[in-house]
Amino acid sequence: xxxxxxFIASLxxxxxxxxxxxxxxxxxASRGAGYKGGTMAQKETKRRLPRKKIKEPDEFRTWGSRVxxxxxxxxxxxTAVAVIVAAxxxxxxxxxxxxxxxxxxxxxxxxEGIEGVHSEKEISxxxxxxxxxxxEYPGSRASTFALLYRANLLIDEGKxxxxxxxxxxxxxxxxxxxxxxxxxxxxxxxxxxxxKWERSRDYFQKALGMGxxxxxxxxxxxxxxxxxxxxxxxxxxxxxxxxxxxxxxxDVALYVRIxxxxxxxx
Numbered sequence: 001x002x003x004x005x006x007f008i009a010s011l012x013x014x015x016x017x018x019x020x021x022x023x024x025x026x027x028x029a030s031r032g033a034g035y036k037g038g039t040m041a042q043k044e045t046k047r048r049l050p051r052k053k054i055k056e057p058d059e060f061r062t063w064g065s066r067v068x069x070x071x072x073x074x075x076x077x078x079t080a081v082a083v084i085v086a087a088x089x090x091x092x093x094x095x096x097x098x099x100x101x102x103x104x105x106x107x108x109x110x111x112e113g114i115e116g117v118h119s120e121k122e123i124s125x126x127x128x129x130x131x132x133x134x135x136e137y138p139g140s141r142a143s144t145f146a147l148l149y150r151a152n153l154l155i156d157e158g159k160x161x162x163x164x165x166x167x168x169x170x171x172x173x174x175x176x177x178x179x180x181x182x183x184x185x186x187x188x189x190x191x192x193x194x195x196k197w198e199r200s201r202d203y204f205q206k207a208l209g210m211g212x213x214x215x216x217x218x219x220x221x222x223x224x225x226x227x228x229x230x231x232x233x234x235x236x237x238x239x240x241x242x243x244x245x246x247x248x249x250x251d252v253a254l255y256v257r258i259x260x261x262x263x264x265x266x
């Protein structure tokens with residue numbers, strides 16, 4: 001006995017069965033294609049990384065390898081540069097230390113010379129330490145003071161030209177204002193002793209123009225003295241009166257008052 005399914009199938013015409021089989025095959029094919037293009041495509045997309053994410057590490061590795069290759073290829077040049085830099089650093093340290101020792105020795109001679117200035121030695125003996133300092137350490141900071149001290153000793157020895165040369169040498173240097181005032185005053189004193197009143201006054205005025213207060217009384221006195229000898233009594237009288245306003249020592253004040261009375265004709 002046939003089953004009900006076979007009996008029903010026997011009643012359906014063959015053409016209808018062929019059409020149904022065709023539709024079933026097309027549906028199966030479309031489902032398979034959809035599965036492959038849907039779920040499988042999503043999985044493949046998840047596995048595929050963005051181009052940017054794989055590009056950057058590759059570029060970094062490429063750049064790093066290029067740098068490494070460059071360093072290896074030029075390692076001799078890099079080594080030479082490193083050696084040169086190290087040599088410069090070491091040389092600089094040695095040079096600085098050498099200069100420090102020179103300054104120490106120069107200041108030792110300066111200290112010896114200053115002590116000799118206040119001693120009972122002959123002027124030539126007093127000058128000796130400064131001569132040695134200026135000969136062996138001419139560019140040292142101590143040599144600036146040595147020039148000033150030696151110039152004053154040469155003035156006392158009557159060697160004005162040598163003293164003037166020392167001061168001119170000193171004035172060509174970059175020195176603190178207080179040292180420059182002393183140098184200008186010393187030059188004025190050299191010229192004053194040589195009776196070169198006008199040039200002497202000019203140097204004293206330059207020193208006064210530096211604006212330092214501590215030598216003001218002395219400089220006004222020397223300027224007035226030069227002007228008095230030049231016959232410029234009015235200018236001299238003005239500077240003597242200005243000097244009294246600085247409260248000079250009693251003996252200087254007495255001398256200035258006498259000068260004022262003389263110039264005023266009292």
